[in-house]
Amino acid sequence: MINIDAHNHVRGKSVYLDDIPEINGTLFCLPFYAETAHAHISSIDYEKALQLKGIIYILTSKDIPGQNQIGGIIPDEPLFPENEIHYWGQPLGLIVGTSEFICRKARKLIEISFDELPVITCPRVAQKRNQLIVPPRTFRIGNTDDVWTDCAYVIDGRTDVNGQEHLYIETQGAYAWPKEDGSIYVASSTQGPTAVQRTIATVLDLPMHKIEVNVVRLGGGFGGKEDQATMWAVFAALSAHKLGKPVKISLHRMDDMCMTGKRHPYSSDYKIGLSKDLKIKAYEVTHFQNAGAAADLSPAILERTLFHSTNAYYIPNVVATAWSCKTNLPPNTAFRGFGGPQGKFVIEAAIVKAAEIIGVKPDEIQKANLVDDGDEFPYGQVIQNAEAKHSWKECASVYNLDEIKHKVLTFNASNSRFKKGYAVQPICFGISFTNTMMNHARALVHIYQDGSVVVSTGAVEMGQGVNTKLLQIASEIFGINPNKIRIESTNTLRIANTSPTAASAGADLNGKALEMACNTLLQRLISVVENNYKVEDIKFCNDQIATSDASFVISWNDLVIKAFQQRVSLSEHAHYATPVIHYDKAKEKGHPFAYHVYGTAILEVTVDCLKGTYQFDSVKIVHDFGKSMNTDVDNGQIEGGLVQGIGWMTIEEILYNEKGKLISNALSTYKVPDIYSVPKEIIIRHLDTTGPDLAIKKSKAVGEPPLMYGLGAYFAIRKAVKAFNPKADLTFDAPYTPEKVLMDLYR
Numbered sequence: 001m002i003n004i005d006a007h008n009h010v011r012g013k014s015v016y017l018d019d020i021p022e023i024n025g026t027l028f029c030l031p032f033y034a035e036t037a038h039a040h041i042s043s044i045d046y047e048k049a050l051q052l053k054g055i056i057y058i059l060t061s062k063d064i065p066g067q068n069q070i071g072g073i074i075p076d077e078p079l080f081p082e083n084e085i086h087y088w089g090q091p092l093g094l095i096v097g098t099s100e101f102i103c104r105k106a107r108k109l110i111e112i113s114f115d116e117l118p119v120i121t122c123p124r125v126a127q128k129r130n131q132l133i134v135p136p137r138t139f140r141i142g143n144t145d146d147v148w149t150d151c152a153y154v155i156d157g158r159t160d161v162n163g164q165e166h167l168y169i170e171t172q173g174a175y176a177w178p179k180e181d182g183s184i185y186v187a188s189s190t191q192g193p194t195a196v197q198r199t200i201a202t203v204l205d206l207p208m209h210k211i212e213v214n215v216v217r218l219g220g221g222f223g224g225k226e227d228q229a230t231m232w233a234v235f236a237a238l239s240a241h242k243l244g245k246p247v248k249i250s251l252h253r254m255d256d257m258c259m260t261g262k263r264h265p266y267s268s269d270y271k272i273g274l275s276k277d278l279k280i281k282a283y284e285v286t287h288f289q290n291a292g293a294a295a296d297l298s299p300a301i302l303e304r305t306l307f308h309s310t311n312a313y314y315i316p317n318v319v320a321t322a323w324s325c326k327t328n329l330p331p332n333t334a335f336r337g338f339g340g341p342q343g344k345f346v347i348e349a350a351i352v353k354a355a356e357i358i359g360v361k362p363d364e365i366q367k368a369n370l371v372d373d374g375d376e377f378p379y380g381q382v383i384q385n386a387e388a389k390h391s392w393k394e395c396a397s398v399y400n401l402d403e404i405k406h407k408v409l410t411f412n413a414s415n416s417r418f419k420k421g422y423a424v425q426p427i428c429f430g431i432s433f434t435n436t437m438m439n440h441a442r443a444l445v446h447i448y449q450d451g452s453v454v455v456s457t458g459a460v461e462m463g464q465g466v467n468t469k470l471l472q473i474a475s476e477i478f479g480i481n482p483n484k485i486r487i488e489s490t491n492t493l494r495i496a497n498t499s500p501t502a503a504s505a506g507a508d509l510n511g512k513a514l515e516m517a518c519n520t521l522l523q524r525l526i527s528v529v530e531n532n533y534k535v536e537d538i539k540f541c542n543d544q545i546a547t548s549d550a551s552f553v554i555s556w557n558d559l560v561i562k563a564f565q566q567r568v569s570l571s572e573h574a575h576y577a578t579p580v581i582h583y584d585k586a587k588e589k590g591h592p593f594a595y596h597v598y599g600t601a602i603l604e605v606t607v608d609c610l611k612g613t614y615q616f617d618s619v620k621i622v623h624d625f626g627k628s629m630n631t632d633v634d635n636g637q638i639e640g641g642l643v644q645g646i647g648w649m650t651i652e653e654i655l656y657n658e659k660g661k662l663i664s665n666a667l668s669t670y671k672v673p674d675i676y677s678v679p680k681e682i683i684i685r686h687l688d689t690t691g692p693d694l695a696i697k698k699s700k701a702v703g704e705p706p707l708m709y710g711l712g713a714y715f716a717i718r719k720a721v722k723a724f725n726p727k728a729d730l731t732f733d734a735p736y737t738p739e740k741v742l743m744d745l746y747r
């Protein structure tokens with residue numbers, strides 16, 4: 001089935017927030033901020049701004065009826081700070097006016113005086129000053145102390161990995177209008193409608209039932225709207241509530257880039273010990289997470305960094321510690337992989353460093369340590385149905401890894417200006433929210449008397465194709481044409497208490513709930529057939545219900561009418577909670593993931609050693625989809641995730657200056673992969689596996705894992721650089737921009 005949004009997307013007919021027709025009298029709001037990342041506010045002068053024609057009101061913390069607080073995991077983030085500014089771009093209040101244009105004009109006229117405080121942007125400095133979001137956490141298995149002396153090789157070092165801008169095409173925004181009884185309707189571009197609803201209720205001091213949040217779709221989220229879509233929705237709702245008018249907010253790209261958090265930069269120290277036969281015996285790692293100025297989702301992201309600190313490798317002795325460090329950057333947030341990619345970068349760097357020192361190829365170490373059934377992760381989960389070795393083996397054989405290695409060697413031997421490099425990148429990613437409590441979802445299905453069906457779930461469509469998968473589920477169970485089914489917007493009145501669509505679990509959780517609701521309705525319809533027609537062994541297929549010998553046939557529409565006339569309920573609401581999973585935070589042990597997703601990629605790159613530029617020749621992947629429900633949608637997720645991961649490792653560079661101001665604040669200064677820089681060739685091969693029962697229709701979650709194939713981009717480039725300049729002492733400092741490559745080529 002093609003993606004159900006495809007037709008409307010390419011014709012520009014899909015409705016995003018800014019396409020909602022504006023109600024007459026709609027006002028616009030715009031946050032203002034001070035030109036500083038850390039300061040005491042002494043005074044704010046609104047006089048000149050208020051004199052502008054079209055400026056209706058300037059809203060500050062004094063106008064908040066409820067709590068001045070939007071923190072999700074920890075209440076440490078005021079909507080509007082009253083005394084102290086903690087990051088450049090932190091909203092201090094809202095300008096409300098008759099047009100966005102006039103609000104922008106007014107913003108320039110607000111005069112803010114403040115006394116500057118020291119700005120800290122480095123997580124290691126913050127950690128030394130004990131500026132922490134939460135206490136550090138440590139995962140352990142075995143005992144590293146006992147094994148260092150037995151190791152043939154012990155290598156230590158440091159890695160740094162920068163953040164990443166989400167660059168969803170639709171910027172943050174919301175549109176709210178008052179309804180009767182002081183209730184409010186909010187159209188939001190959020191991955192988490194319930195978080196938006198709950199936070200608005202807290203800030204406005206209203207019960208949640210007075211807030212209706214509706215999400216049609218997102219023009220991309222990538223984690224950037226898991227928590228951070230909330231603030232803008234609160235702004236619109238608060239203004240609408242205060243002024244009794246519809247209020248809209250839609251951020252300009254530069255505001256969006258400056259005011260929102262990004263993927264967390266990490267700085268890490270590692271120590272790795274190997275035996276003569278290249279088995280990793282011990283691994284110690286300390287991660288310093290750059291959380292920014294408030295908790296946001298940082299504690300959960302920190303946790304996933306620990307969960308994925310050993311990637312797809314079995315290591316018997318591990319100590320992994322992670323510190324969440326508070327700095328004067330915008331609060332960093334969820335981004336595809338959710339701390340996992342940062343954890344994996346360090347173990348991959350440690351392996352590459354070890355290989356360089358020992359004088360072997362990194363893939364020899366990688367291959368020798370892949371996880372297998374019965375192995376235990378440092379967090380206690382014992383591995384079942386491991387596909388790490390399977391995917392590696394298949395990848396190495398179908399794409400002929402030996403030949404690729406040989407090709408790279410001979411090319412490098414006969415070329416001086418251009419050098420090639422390759423990397424093999426295995427991945428292993430746990431599926432489920434690491435916070436067990438969040439792993440549940442609901443679905444509501446109505447069959448109308450004309451036979452048409454409407455489906456609501458808590459899943460948010462953000463381009464990943466979850467609505468297409470939901471449609472496939474309902475259509476297959478009822479045996480009816482997909483055009484009889486409509487997937488409704490995600491709305492807090494229809495589906496309550498949702499977890500955000502995140503952790504790649506959107507299709508699994510909501511799909512399972514939908515499956516349950518559809519199956520209940522199916523059973524009811526089967527009873528109607530059995531009671532009325534005294535037939536058994538019937539099948540729902542092609543808009544018909546028939547016995548296998550076709551001696552009895554009734555159309556779907558006739559059966560629905562029959563059921564309706566006999567007063568059978570044609571509506572169902574179902575709830576699904578992932579079984580099996582559990583986690584004990586006190587012991588840091590448990591079984592947090594429903595299953596793991598595996599795969600292996602080979603990346604090949606050519607570096608221009610005169611310019612420092614590079615081009616990826618190919619990426620060849622063997623991925624474990626389980627039984628993919630929709631290969632077009634899933635292959636799209638692999639390509640998009642891969643390219644996003646390569647971008648993070650190569651050309652995407654976030655830069656704050658020493659005063660904490662974002663200077664890579666536009667598309668001219670922040671480069672994402674485009675049609676010219678994507679790999680010339682991407683091949684995706686599906687690994688033949690059965691797929692776990694906890695995945696919807698045995699089709700494994702696919703949203704985040706492929707981003708981590710992109711890690712290999714860093715190491716492939718490093719290999720090419722080493723081929724040109726073998727003696728250089730190179731660091732691990734991602735992204736590997738062409739500038740850094742050029743410096744390393746001549747280091």
Ligand code: MTE
Nearest residue numbers: 220221222336463502503504505506507703
């Ligand atoms: N694909 C597109 N096109 N747009 C997105 O915003 N977000 C990614 C991934 N793929 C995203 C995407 C992220 S971060 C997640 S967690 C998953 O989709 C969420 O959707 P799922 O749970 O349905 O896979």
Ligand code: LUZ
Nearest residue numbers: 300338432433434435502503
């Ligand atoms: N969000 C979250 C996530 O709250 N918990 C998670 O474990 C997670 N994992 C990936 C992406 N978002």
Ligand code: MOS
Nearest residue numbers: 223335336502503
């Ligand atoms: Mo994705 S980072 O779980 O929104």
